[in-house]
Amino acid sequence: MRAMVYRGPYRVRVEEKDRPVIEHPNDAIVRVTRAAICGSDLHLYHGMMPDTRVGSTFGHEFIGVVDEVGSSVRNLKPGDRVMVPFNVFCGTCFFCARGLYANCHNVNPNATAVGGIYGYSHTTGGYDGGQSEFVRVPFADVGPSLIPDWMDEDDAVLLTDATATGYFGAQLGDIVEGDVVVVFGAGPVGLIAAKSAWLMGAGRVIVIDHLEYRLEKARTFAHAETYNFTEYDDIIVHMKKITDHLGADVAIDAVGAEADGNFLQHVTTTKLKLQGGSPIALNWAIDSVRKGGTISVMGAYGPMFSAIKFGDAMNKGLTLRMNQCPVKRQWPRLFEHVKNGYLKPSDIVTHRIPLEHIAEGYHIFSAKLDNCIKPIIIPNPV
Amino acid sequence: MPYTPEKPKLAESSDQLRARIPGWGVDLDPKDRPSVPREQFDPTFSGAHWEFPERQPEKFPRERSIEHKFLTPVFGTSCPPKGLSGVIRRYAYKEYSEGRAAHWLLLLAADRVDTVESTLRSFASLHPDNPITETGVLSEFSHHGVASRFGRKRADVRHQWIDPIIVGAPWVLGGVLAYRLVKRVAGR
Numbered sequence: 001m002r003a004m005v006y007r008g009p010y011r012v013r014v015e016e017k018d019r020p021v022i023e024h025p026n027d028a029i030v031r032v033t034r035a036a037i038c039g040s041d042l043h044l045y046h047g048m049m050p051d052t053r054v055g056s057t058f059g060h061e062f063i064g065v066v067d068e069v070g071s072s073v074r075n076l077k078p079g080d081r082v083m084v085p086f087n088v089f090c091g092t093c094f095f096c097a098r099g100l101y102a103n104c105h106n107v108n109p110n111a112t113a114v115g116g117i118y119g120y121s122h123t124t125g126g127y128d129g130g131q132s133e134f135v136r137v138p139f140a141d142v143g144p145s146l147i148p149d150w151m152d153e154d155d156a157v158l159l160t161d162a163t164a165t166g167y168f169g170a171q172l173g174d175i176v177e178g179d180v181v182v183v184f185g186a187g188p189v190g191l192i193a194a195k196s197a198w199l200m201g202a203g204r205v206i207v208i209d210h211l212e213y214r215l216e217k218a219r220t221f222a223h224a225e226t227y228n229f230t231e232y233d234d235i236i237v238h239m240k241k242i243t244d245h246l247g248a249d250v251a252i253d254a255v256g257a258e259a260d261g262n263f264l265q266h267v268t269t270t271k272l273k274l275q276g277g278s279p280i281a282l283n284w285a286i287d288s289v290r291k292g293g294t295i296s297v298m299g300a301y302g303p304m305f306s307a308i309k310f311g312d313a314m315n316k317g318l319t320l321r322m323n324q325c326p327v328k329r330q331w332p333r334l335f336e337h338v339k340n341g342y343l344k345p346s347d348i349v350t351h352r353i354p355l356e357h358i359a360e361g362y363h364i365f366s367a368k369l370d371n372c373i374k375p376i377i378i379p380n381p382v
Numbered sequence: 383m384p385y386t387p388e389k390p391k392l393a394e395s396s397d398q399l400r401a402r403i404p405g406w407g408v409d410l411d412p413k414d415r416p417s418v419p420r421e422q423f424d425p426t427f428s429g430a431h432w433e434f435p436e437r438q439p440e441k442f443p444r445e446r447s448i449e450h451k452f453l454t455p456v457f458g459t460s461c462p463p464k465g466l467s468g469v470i471r472r473y474a475y476k477e478y479s480e481g482r483a484a485h486w487l488l489l490l491a492a493d494r495v496d497t498v499e500s501t502l503r504s505f506a507s508l509h510p511d512n513p514i515t516e517t518g519v520l521s522e523f524s525h526h527g528v529a530s531r532f533g534r535k536r537a538d539v540r541h542q543w544i545d546p547i548i549v550g551a552p553w554v555l556g557g558v559l560a561y562r563l564v565k566r567v568a569g570r
Binding site for chain 2: 007008009010011012013015023024025026047050051052053054055056057072074075088089090091092096097098099100101105106107108109110111112113116122123125126127128138139141142168171172174177178180196198199200201203204210211212223228229230231243244245246247260261263266267270271273276290291302303304305326328329330332333337340341342343358359360361362363364367368369370371
């Protein structure tokens, strides 16, 4: 089969690879019909995530058609159209039994701190991902769901991570009616988080980024008030001024490990790999939220240390909430929101790229060329 | 303002927001939010029909965190450790917990060694690495590389010049070393 293959930092290509096989009785093999490149895939692409092996296939956002099932699979059959959460999870460990599917303890031998994720290095379990023609899906009775007939395929693929994560991020903000919510990052997760903040009753939603085309999207897609941090000497002072010096009630970090805005922090992290993640957005969240406020961290960080301003977080009495999103738990409610037209994830798709052009896709997304917000990968374009 | 008791007044009331923004407030009640409360004990929700899953066969010695009691019942089988990078990876897993920086730094070092090993190995195959096609850099010409960057107040333009150095330096260095090696062998 054809599959995206990592060849080293900033280098990927498409290769012939063995078709995955059933390795466990509850496995399914899914023929991928759509995948996406996630902003967090760029951390792998840039060589930031420890134990990212040459030869591995990325891709944790994908949908497809069941091609084969293992002997114990009861809920799926070949031919079913399925959407697959980015989490690999068993459903019954201590954490899954409490709904924390992103923290499953039975699927990732390489680390106890993080659960299993498709195509996201051996640090998250060593599973190949969906930027390929076929993918192995463990625990087929637990993870995947049938794609509703009424659902658009681009909406479905974005529900497997970006949409669910953005919606989850807004929930972790514990938003109450009238809250001022600031979202750092106008990428796919930030845009959905901003839109979701309104669903939860926010009174004002502010989005911060440095890419004008993404801020434009935040205004039109998420009805948000936007600021380009490059236009201000100190974005924190500006945040204080526009909130009457109180600060926001809730801040959402939708940027993560490759945050920009401080040359030294960015370079020591993304180029020199001396930190687990560039803490700029998270530190700005700490600085811009009011005392007693809440920070929701949706940006992905590596497992190593980062220079977080923890003293200010403590002195301000902040609540810091974070996790990888337990995607399947979000779906019943998100399906309603998509059906009712409150969320239209596919509106943020900007590029559709054949799998054979995956290297260009990664470069365009990484270098933010051509107003790229969300690229979709099509393994077998008609 | 923070110097007096009342919260600053919002520009729009809830009714105005509800009229302007589709779906405003539909999840106002925390009971409608699927991840509230954070933990909800329900081992039947997921569709699993086991308490502890059947074990996947271990077809090669699978490295694992020493913080785990045993090998997890299901695991990924992509890219088993091999070569010098594989030795480093196995050592990092065997000796250091996730709590030790050495664990992660060794794994990062193994990643860099893996890249060099794999690139060298590719030159002995029918599909050698090609830094031009694999970086996708030609999309700079087809997807507005210059216009996308300049005159747009982008913060990342300040450090993007480092990327070609990170990608290109090992190739230049490797080329120089190969040239010297060939020259030395040819001179004998």
